[in-house]
Amino acid sequence: MLRIGLVxxxxxxxxxxxxLIRALREAAGxxxxxxxxxxxxxxxxxxxxxxxxxxxxxxxxxxxEVISHLPSLFRLRGELVAHFERxxxxxxxxxxxxxxxxxxxxxxxxxxxxxxxxxSPTVWAxxxxxxxxxxxxxxxxxxxxxxxxxIYRQAGVDVSYVGHPLGDQIAMxxxxxxxxxQLGLEVDAPLVAVLPGSxxxxxxxxxxxxxxxxxxxxxxxxxxxxxxPMADERIRAQFEQALSRHAPxxxxxxxxxxxxxxxxxxxxxxxxxxxxxxxAMLLKRPMVVAYRIGWLTHALLKQLRLVRVKxxxxxxxxxxxxxxxxxxxxxxxxxxxxxxxxxxxxxxxVMGESILKMLDDTDRRAGLIKAFDRLHRLLRRDASRQAAHxxxxxxxxxxxxxxxxx
Numbered sequence: 001m002l003r004i005g006l007v008x009x010x011x012x013x014x015x016x017x018x019x020l021i022r023a024l025r026e027a028a029g030x031x032x033x034x035x036x037x038x039x040x041x042x043x044x045x046x047x048x049x050x051x052x053x054x055x056x057x058x059x060x061x062x063x064x065e066v067i068s069h070l071p072s073l074f075r076l077r078g079e080l081v082a083h084f085e086r087x088x089x090x091x092x093x094x095x096x097x098x099x100x101x102x103x104x105x106x107x108x109x110x111x112x113x114x115x116x117x118x119x120s121p122t123v124w125a126x127x128x129x130x131x132x133x134x135x136x137x138x139x140x141x142x143x144x145x146x147x148x149x150x151i152y153r154q155a156g157v158d159v160s161y162v163g164h165p166l167g168d169q170i171a172m173x174x175x176x177x178x179x180x181x182q183l184g185l186e187v188d189a190p191l192v193a194v195l196p197g198s199x200x201x202x203x204x205x206x207x208x209x210x211x212x213x214x215x216x217x218x219x220x221x222x223x224x225x226x227x228x229p230m231a232d233e234r235i236r237a238q239f240e241q242a243l244s245r246h247a248p249x250x251x252x253x254x255x256x257x258x259x260x261x262x263x264x265x266x267x268x269x270x271x272x273x274x275x276x277x278x279x280a281m282l283l284k285r286p287m288v289v290a291y292r293i294g295w296l297t298h299a300l301l302k303q304l305r306l307v308r309v310k311x312x313x314x315x316x317x318x319x320x321x322x323x324x325x326x327x328x329x330x331x332x333x334x335x336x337x338x339x340x341x342x343x344x345x346x347x348x349x350v351m352g353e354s355i356l357k358m359l360d361d362t363d364r365r366a367g368l369i370k371a372f373d374r375l376h377r378l379l380r381r382d383a384s385r386q387a388a389h390x391x392x393x394x395x396x397x398x399x400x401x402x403x404x405x406x
Contacts (some may be wrong), residue, residue, distance in 0.1 A: 009097025
């Protein structure tokens with residue numbers, strides 16, 4: 001019997017963990033018994049993982065909330081170390097949640113337990129020095145993006161590229177008309193999806209510029225329609241206030257959630273930099289990306305050289321790192337694949353002009369969609385199955401080494 005410990009830190013980790021558990025059972029076959037236990041959410045429990053603690057204990061948002069729960073988090077980490085030291089698993093898998101899992105993995109590895117970290121921390125974007133601490137903590141990293149592999153190999157970290165779960169989850173082709181009917185939107189009108197972010201900090205920095213961009217576009221093209229999915233009630237209230245002040249006459253439909261459906265239904269997307277840009281790429285939707293944080297925070301990050309990226313959005317990072325999977329779209333290969341506007345560049349007229357180009361330039365749209373399709377195929381590798389094979393390899397190798405010593 002193989003014993004596998006797992007810790008997931010939030011809902012997305014619960015989803016990944018459940019997929020990994022199912023793939024591990026399939027890869028192991030009927031003749032090999034697997035036992036799973038750890039910090040779980042409902043999906044992991046439904047997949048057959050025994051729960052030592054609920055995922056809710058780790059699902060914290062905001063600095064003040066994390067600080068207030070630090071004693072509880074330290075206590076949980078100590079409890080998990082003690083448990084796994086008493087009953088050592090053949091392999092431990094930390095799923096995302098790097099601030100908690102990497103420290104736990106380091107302590108477990110010091111006790112001779114093989115450790116795998118599923119979802120590479122964004123060392124390619126900021127705090128690249130973390131690679132050294134990751135090397136001490138993990139037996140192997142499971143990377144979601146191909147450009148992460150060289151970073152770890154150069155640091156001497158064992159790494160497997162498994163692909164991105166979203167690449168498996170999102171279909172290669174999307175029916176925009178069907179999504180519009182599902183959402184109750186006009187089927188024939190040109191549609192722009194607007195996603196100003198899912199966090200209050202994003203809305204504070206991008207809500208007004210996005211509302212003003214909507215107003216500018218409405219003046220230029222009264223036939224345009226807009227749809228904006230809202231992550232929660234607080235986000236909705238903040239964005240409604242920005243719209244009522246800066247774009248009161250624009251035809252904007254606000255929806256609760258349904259961000260992926262809204263993007264898939266649209267002709268083009270204006271969005272805050274983040275996972276939504278990756279989703280828009282996988283949905284094959286031309287996009288304009290904005291990134292804006294407090295000027296002092298941005299200045300400090302630059303001054304301390306904590307951020308070291310050529311681009312901010314994942315479509316551009318992927319295209320830049322994988323030039324063979326990029327299709328020239330009437331622009332210099334050294335330029336970003338999709339327009340991204342950073343800090344002071346977040347101006348309504350500039351972003352609005354870029355959106356109109358996305359709507360009007362059919363050749364560029366076709367080139368972008370072709371590039372997005374190739375990048376989608378690059379990420380679509382059946383991530384759960386790839387991750388399961390890597391985890392089993394680490395576990396069986398460790399079991400074999402124990403057997404040879406005895």
